[in-house]
Amino acid sequence: MTFQKRAYKILELLEKFGEVEIRQLAAEINVSEVTVRRDLTAMAANGLLYRTHGGAMKISEVIKPVSFVNKAGVNIKAKDAICKRAAADIIDGDVIFIDCGSTAFRLCQFIKNKKIKVITNSLPVVNELLDSAVTINLIGGEVDATRQAVHGTTAYEHIARYRASKAFLGVDGITVEGLYAGSEHEASNTLAMALQSDCVYILCDARKVGKTSYLKFNDLSLVNILVTDYNNPDVTEFETKGISVLSVTV
Amino acid sequence: MTFQKRAYKILELLEKFGEVEIRQLAAEINVSEVTVRRDLTAMAANGLLYRTHGGAMKISEVIKPVSFVNKAGVNIKAKDAICKRAAADIIDGDVIFIDCGSTAFRLCQFIKNKKIKVITNSLPVVNELLDSAVTINLIGGEVDATRQAVHGTTAYEHIARYRASKAFLGVDGITVEGLYAGSEHEASNTLAMALQSDCVYILCDARKVGKTSYLKFNDLSLVNILVTDYNNPDVTEFETKGISVLSVTV
DNA sequence: TTTAATTCGATCAAAAATAATCATAAAAAA
DNA sequence: TTTTTTATGATTATTTTTGATCGAATTAAA
Numbered sequence: 001m002t003f004q005k006r007a008y009k010i011l012e013l014l015e016k017f018g019e020v021e022i023r024q025l026a027a028e029i030n031v032s033e034v035t036v037r038r039d040l041t042a043m044a045a046n047g048l049l050y051r052t053h054g055g056a057m058k059i060s061e062v063i064k065p066v067s068f069v070n071k072a073g074v075n076i077k078a079k080d081a082i083c084k085r086a087a088a089d090i091i092d093g094d095v096i097f098i099d100c101g102s103t104a105f106r107l108c109q110f111i112k113n114k115k116i117k118v119i120t121n122s123l124p125v126v127n128e129l130l131d132s133a134v135t136i137n138l139i140g141g142e143v144d145a146t147r148q149a150v151h152g153t154t155a156y157e158h159i160a161r162y163r164a165s166k167a168f169l170g171v172d173g174i175t176v177e178g179l180y181a182g183s184e185h186e187a188s189n190t191l192a193m194a195l196q197s198d199c200v201y202i203l204c205d206a207r208k209v210g211k212t213s214y215l216k217f218n219d220l221s222l223v224n225i226l227v228t229d230y231n232n233p234d235v236t237e238f239e240t241k242g243i244s245v246l247s248v249t250v
Numbered sequence: 251m252t253f254q255k256r257a258y259k260i261l262e263l264l265e266k267f268g269e270v271e272i273r274q275l276a277a278e279i280n281v282s283e284v285t286v287r288r289d290l291t292a293m294a295a296n297g298l299l300y301r302t303h304g305g306a307m308k309i310s311e312v313i314k315p316v317s318f319v320n321k322a323g324v325n326i327k328a329k330d331a332i333c334k335r336a337a338a339d340i341i342d343g344d345v346i347f348i349d350c351g352s353t354a355f356r357l358c359q360f361i362k363n364k365k366i367k368v369i370t371n372s373l374p375v376v377n378e379l380l381d382s383a384v385t386i387n388l389i390g391g392e393v394d395a396t397r398q399a400v401h402g403t404t405a406y407e408h409i410a411r412y413r414a415s416k417a418f419l420g421v422d423g424i425t426v427e428g429l430y431a432g433s434e435h436e437a438s439n440t441l442a443m444a445l446q447s448d449c450v451y452i453l454c455d456a457r458k459v460g461k462t463s464y465l466k467f468n469d470l471s472l473v474n475i476l477v478t479d480y481n482n483p484d485v486t487e488f489e490t491k492g493i494s495v496l497s498v499t500v
Numbered sequence: 501t502t503t504a505a506t507t508c509g510a511t512c513a514a515a516a517a518t519a520a521t522c523a524t525a526a527a528a529a530a
Numbered sequence: 531t532t533t534t535t536t537a538t539g540a541t542t543a544t545t546t547t548t549g550a551t552c553g554a555a556t557t558a559a560a
C-alpha cells in the first residue's frame with residue numbers, strides 16, 4: 001500500500017466523518033500508527049487536512065475558504081437567459097473578455113467546461129472559474145473594493161496587450177445614440193476590452209435598453225451583437241445600425 | 251518489444267486498474283523490473299503517469315498538490331508571531347510587496363488599519379484586504395488555480411514596473427548558502443519582487459531555516475532582514491552574511 | 501495544581517525499492 | 531563489413547519506507 005493510496009483513503013474517511021483518529025485510521029488501512037502519523041503530517045504540510053492531537057480534521061471546517069461574491073442579484077432570470085444564449089456562441093479555443101458587471105458574471109456558470117481562455121478584471125469571475133476547465137488571465141492594476149474589480153491605467157495597458165476573439169460586456173444603458181456607463185472607470189474598461197476584440201457582445205437586460213445614463217462613452221459602431229430580453233419592435237433600429245440582435249425570452 | 255509498445259501496454263493497464271505495481275508490469279510485459287522502472291521514469295517525465303514507490307498511478311487519481319488556503323493551517327502560531335513582528339516595521343506611506351505564500355498571508359491581519367499600498371499576486375491576500383484601509387494593487391497575468399495566485403511572464407513584467415519600500419516574502423528553505431523555492435514559479439515571483447524593493451524581509455518559520463528544497467534560486471545577498479522563530483546560536487551565521495535577524499518566540 | 505495517560509517527535513534498524521555501474525546484446529551508422 | 535550507439539539485464543550501493551522504541555510534550559483527570 002503506497003502513500004498515495006493511503007492518502008486517498010484518509011481523505012475519503014475524512015470526507016465521511018469530518019474528523020478521524022489515528023487509531024481508527026491505522027486499523028482501517030492496516031498500517032502502524034507511526035505510519036499514519038507520518039502520513040497526516042505530510043498531508044497537513046500540503047494542506048490536505050488539519051492536524052489535531054490524535055487525529056485530523058477536514059480543512060473546510062477549520063479555515064474559511066476564499067470567496068469573492070457578486071452581490072448584484074437584480075433581475076437574475078433575465079440575465080441568466082441572456083448569458084445562456086451568449087454562451088452558446090462560445091466555442092473551444094476562443095479567447096474572451098468578460099467585464100466586471102453583474103450581468104457578465106452570470107456567464108461563468110455556462111462556460112465552466114469549455115476549453116477557452118478568459119481575460120477579466122473581475123474578482124468574482126476569477127473566483128467562479130478557478131476550479132474549471134477555463135484558463136484565466138487576470139488583468140492587473142489597482143483594486144476597486146466596491147466593484148471587486150481591477151481598474152486604472154495599468155489595467156487598461158494590460159488589456160491592450162491582449163487580443164480576443166470575443167468580448168462579453170455589460171453597459172449601464174444603450175440607445176441608438178450610443179453606449180452609456182455609470183462611471184469613467186467602467187467606460188474606460190469596456191472601451192479597452194471592446195477595442196481588442198474581433199466581436200463585441202453587449203449583454204443587456206430590458207431595463208437598460210433605450211435608457212441613457214451618466215456618461216455616453218461611445219457610439220454603436222463599437223458593438224457587433226446585442227443580447228437582450230428586450231422584445232420590442234424597436235430592436236430593428238439597432239439592426240439598421242449594423243448590430244445583430246439576439247432576443248431571448250425569460 | 252519496443253519502448254513504444256511497452257508504454258502503450260502500461261497505459262492500458264493503468265487505465266484499467268488506476269494503479270500498477272512494477273512486479274506486475276514486469277511479469278505482464280515479460281521484461282525485467284529494471285526496464286519497467288526505466289519506462290515509468292521516462293513516462294512520468296512526460297507527464298503520462300504519476301510515479302509512486304513501487305509502481306505508478308493514473309494522473310487523475312493523484313490528489314491535487316498544494317492548495318493554498320490549506321497550507322495556511324500549518325504552524326499558524328509561529329507564522330502569526332513572525333508576521334506580527336514584521337508588521338511592526340510597516341509604517342503609513344509604505345508601499346509593500348506581499349507574495350503568495352501561506353506565511354506572508356498571515357501578515358494581512360496585522361496591517362488592515364495601516365495607510366499603505368500593497369502590491370500582491372495572491373488572491374487570498376486581496377480578499378483579506380478588500381475591506382480595509384489598505385490600497386491594493388493586484389499583479390496581472392495567468393491565474394494558477396492551485397496556488398490561487400497570478401504567475402507568468404506578464405506578472406513578472408508587471409512587478410518590474412513598480413517600486414516598493416519593503417517586500418515580505420516567504421521561501422521554502424533558507425541556509426547560509428542561499429534561498430530555496432519549491433517551484434520555478436515561486437522562485438521567479440520572489441526574485442522579481444525582491445529586486446524591486448528597498449528592503450527585503452524573509453518570513454520563515456523554524457522548520458524552513460537551515461533546510462534546502464527543490465530549487466536554489468539566489469544567494470543571501472538578496473535579503474536584508476530575516477524574521478523567524480528559529481532561536482538558535484546559528485543565526486549569527488546569517489548575521490555575518492549581512493542579514494539582520496529578528497527572532498520571535500512562539 | 502499535580503498526576504496519569506496519551507500522543508508526539510526523534511532515532512534506529514530492517515526490508516523494499518531505487519539509482520548507479522557495468523557488461524552484453526541488438527540496432528544503427530560509418 | 532566494422533564501428534558506434536542504444537537498449538537491456540545483472541549486480542551493487544544508496545535511498546526510501548516502514549515499524550519499533552523511548553524520552554518529551556500534550557491532554558485529561560484527580
